[in-house]
Amino acid sequence: MFAFKDKVTDSLSRLFADFPDSASHSLTPLHGDPSPGSRSFSKGGKALSSYFSYIIPFSAFEGPKSGQPQNNYKLHQPRPLPYDTVSFDSLEPLDCSLVCENKDIRDNEEDFDDCVSGRSTGSSEVFEETTCQRSPEKIVTNLTVDSVLISTDTYEFLQQRLPNIVKGQQWILLYSTLRHGISLRTLIRKSCELSGPCLLVVGDQQGAVFGGLLECPLKPTAKRKYQGTNQTFVFTTMYGEPQLFRPTGVNRYFYMCMDDLLALGGGSNFALRLEEDLLNGTSGPCETFGNSCLAHAQEFELKNVELWGFAHASQYHSR
Secondary structure, X not given: OHHHHHHHHHHHHHHHHOOHHHHHOOEOOXXXXXXXXXXXXXXXXXXXXXXXXXXXXXXXXXXXXXXXXXXXXXXOOOOOOOOOOOOHHHOOOOOHHHHHHHHHHHHHHHHHHHHHHOXXXXXXXXXXXXXXXXXXXXXXXXXOOXXXXXXHHHHHHHHOOOOHHHOOOEEEEEEEHHHHOOOHHHHHHHHHHOOEEEEEEEEEOOOOEEEEEEEEOOOOOOOOOEEOOOXXXXXXXXXXXXXXXXXXXXXXXXXXXXXXXXXXXXXXXXXXXXXXOOOEEEOOOEOOOOEOOOOOOOEEEXXXXXXXXXEOHHHHHOO
């Protein structure tokens, strides 16, 4: 180590000796007596070795000197962190079904979040589009029981054209062939349960729905005698949208009721005629209402017959 330092010192001394002012500087050896091959260069009273102390670190070339206390300088390596030895043979295989199940749950949650935030992806987009296109079903609230003949459109159509005295009241089913059997006498008897306007609704085998407004209770007569007022009308769904025909004023043949016959209108034809067994009927143009045929044919087979009365909700629940 000392030989290497001496060689470096000698090389640098020779280098500085070549400067022009080298004659005015003294060279002294670093260690021992001066020699021509090993000299030190000084300028302004400083030895050349003082510069070497900054250039070449002392600890890089030699250890601690004999006259100084010795310290043990050791480079400490960081201790490795302890770790547990894992035996891969003891590990259980991953249950892929749980992973798939969790993925399905996350997908369902994402679809739910998309629906709440107004976004739609995948199948949820089809569901959202279908939901938006479907309009809520209209509920007939004033019918006390379901009708096999009156649709929502027919109900709304008739509700707007009923006499003001019964508008907004509950529709009470007085008679139905499905509930009370096939009998005109039973229909007449059941009409006595309420007083006031009542609606006769008839359906033929081809799907047409028609009928007319009568007055309860029905009062059968021994001979053909017309009854009713100018509030009487007939209607039909035969021609697409429901149509209603009111009295023309030509005559006052509003309706007649007998034990074996119930008919509306008169003149050349009955607008509607039901026979005693409620299995067959006829319909044709008549002068009383100025109507056309209400059914698919002038002679038809009955499918169902209903008679509806009207009452306030409090009056109906008290019965």
